[in-house]
Every structure is written in C-alpha cells, then in structure tokens.
C-alpha cells in the first residue's frame with residue numbers, strides 16, 4: 001500500500017492520447033493528507049488545481065465553484081486529530097486524468113468514508129472512473145471503511161433540460177434526479193443508492209438588509225462574530241455541533257452522533273484559518289444558553305462568494321423564527337463587514353422549514369445535489 005508516493009510531481013509528461021486513452025496504463029497513486037514534504041508538492045498542487053478548474057468548467061456550476069488554492073493546498077498538507085483525507089491521483093502519460101478524495105472521520109464513524117471522484121472531461125466514458133472507483137473501494141475496504149457516502153452536483157440548467165426524462169427517486173421519499181445524467185448513471189450502476197436530494201441555492205447578501213421578518217422573541221438574543229469562536233461561546237458551540245450531527249434531517253440514518261468539546265471547536269477554527277477561510281457566525285442565546293447558530297465561510301482566495309456552513313436551532317427552541325433571524329443577522333453582518341456578496345447553501349429537499357427560512361432570506365435555486373450511500377462487502 002503506497003501512501004507516500006514519491007513521484008507526485010511527475011517530471012516527464014507525455015500527454016495522454018485523448019482519442020484513445022489506454023486504461024491499462026492508468027497509474028493510480030494513493031496519498032494521505034499531511035504525509036508529504038510541502039516543498040515537493042508545489043508543482044503537484046498546481047497540477048491538481050488545473051485539473052479541478054477543467055472539471056469545474058465542464059460542470060456548468062460557474063466560476064464561484066472553481067477550486068480555491070488555499071483550500072486544496074490545506075486538504076493535501078494537513079490532517080487533524082479528528083479528521084483526515086486520502087487522495088487517489090490517476091495519470092496517463094504522466095498527466096493527471098482522474099482524481100478521487102475520501103474524507104475520513106477518526107474518532108467516530110470510523111467505518112465510513114465520504115468519497116468523490118472526477119475524470120478529465122475530455123476522457124469520460126472510457127472506463128477511467130470505474131477503474132479509479134474500484135481502486136478506491138478496495139483500498140478503503142482493506143482499512144475497514146466499508147460504509148461509503150458520495151455526492152454529485154448538477155447545475156440547475158442541466159437538470160431542467162432533462163425535465164421530461166426518467167428520474168431516479170431518492171430513498172428519503174422526497175426529490176429525484178434525471179437517471180441518464182453521467183454521474184447519476186455512474187453511481188447507480190456501481191451499486192450506490194440515492195438517499196437524499198439537496199437543493200443548492202444562492203442569495204445576495206444585500207437582499208438581507210431589506211428584509212423585515214419582525215422582532216426576535218423577547219427570550220432570545222443574537223450575537224455575531226468574525227473569525228475564531230470567542231472563549232465564552234466555545235462550550236455552547238461544541239454542544240450545538242454535537243446536536244448538528246444527528247439533528248439535521250436524514251443525518252441520524254447516515255451517521256452516528258459525533259462527540260464535540262471546546263477543544264474540538266478550537267481545532268475546527270484553526271483548521272479553517274489554515275484553509276484560508278474566514279468564518280462569520282451568528283449565535284442565538286436564551287439567557288446564557290446557546291440555542292442555535294449559523295455560519296458562513298469567506299475564502300480569502302475569492303471573497304465575493306461565501307459558503308453557508310451549518311445552521312441549527314435546538315429542537316426545544318424551534319418555532320420562533322430563530323433560523324431566519326440568525327441567517328438574516330449573519331447576511332447583514334456579511335454585507336457590512338466583509339467582501340461577500342453572495343452566499344451558497346445546501347438543504348435537503350424534505351427540510352421544508354429550512355427551505356422556507358431560505359426563501360425568507362432571499363435564496364434562489366442554483367443546483368441539485370444527490371447524496372449516495374454504498375455498503376462494501
């Protein structure tokens with residue numbers, strides 16, 4: 001098993017024959033996050049960024065979804081006590097033609113892996129995706145990671161053009177995806193089951209300044225901050241993160257409860273800073289108790305697009321529009337204190353309360369995401 005491949009930055013690139021790729025020559029290297037000397041992988045990261053940009057250009061998701069150099073670099077260079085990543089890089093004639101990633105939790109869910117893979121858009125439908133997936137599955141199964149999760153992202157226009165074609169329904173009972181789209185057919189033919197469909201939506205932060213949903217109920221207060229979690233809110237945030245792992249619709253069926261404490265929150269904050277992300281958080285308090293939060297990440301590499309992180313209101317405090325108040329407060333803070341002009345978010349289509357909150361906060365549909373699972377033998 002080769003986890004510290006010495007030749008990641010390949011010296012002799014003889015470009016692959018695009019018309020007739022020879023799968024027998026596909027060279028797949030497996031790499032673990034942090035296992036490499038940073039100085040040796042500068043060229044390699046540039047190659048990965050080039051591959052990812054090509055992949056995104058073909059996806060139709062738009063330039064906001066182009067790879068973020070700091071994030072890609074950090075994914076390869078660092079692991080934490082709680083999570084790590086592994087990568088598979090497939091080359092033909094020395095050039096990267098396919099890549100896969102597995103996100104691995106180290107304290108809980110140790111039999112699981114969240115995987116994703118992509119093939120060079122010029123070389124699809126030649127068997128490269130299958131070859132890479134088979135290798136990833138074999139490596140992960142050998143390490144006891146037999147519960148796989150995966151996802152695929154479909155630009156709203158691609159879905160709309162398939163409106164009348166057969167659809168595959170999600171096991172959650174809500175939502176479906178066009179069955180003939182490449183990634184949908186690929187994953188379903190390879191034994192993955194479509195569990196859930198999420199809506200990816202986009203909101204302009206300026207819109208929040210014009211929204212009025214009335215006053216916050218008297219028992220509550222909302223505070224916002226930028227950057228690492230203030231000391232006084234570490235325990236409250238840990239409690240909310242732990243609830244988040246099982247409280248989101250469908251989450252309890254996909255994974256076991258995560259364990260969180262103040263230290264894990266500090267490590268997550270540090271990891272995000274290392275990945276070039278500035279977090280903007282809104283926290284709801286009932287007295288001194290933390291009862292809900294929402295967070296948006298602002299990448300330092302490309303500050304105009306922000307990415308919604310978790311949003312949670314503790315079950316016993318729902319029904320007071322806290323979710324909408326949190327999001328609107330955070331968007332207002334973003335509009336005033338940051339360069340973020342739009343925020344992207346993902347929500348399960350059965351999560352009607354969250355979609356209603358997002359409607360109030362000015363979100364429109366941008367893409368559809370399939371969440372898939374597979375149990376390896």
Ligand SMILES: CC(C)(COP(=O)(O)OP(=O)(O)OC[C@H]1O[C@@H](n2cnc3c(N)ncnc32)[C@H](O)[C@@H]1OP(=O)(O)O)[C@@H](O)C(=O)NCCC(=O)NCCS
Pocket residue numbers: 115116117118119120123124125126127128129130131150151152153180181182183185186187189
């Ligand atoms: C999904 C993806 C990785 C497939 O890679 P690939 O190298 O084209 O896959 P393969 O050539 O091994 O295809 C295997 C099977 O998938 C299905 N498939 C792949 N592309 C398809 C397409 N355009 N239309 C219909 N079915 C398709 C077919 O069943 C195919 O088998 P067949 O050719 O014998 O009929 C590739 O389309 C891709 O990179 N997509 C963008 C990234 C992505 O969405 N990843 C999500 C999956 S984790």
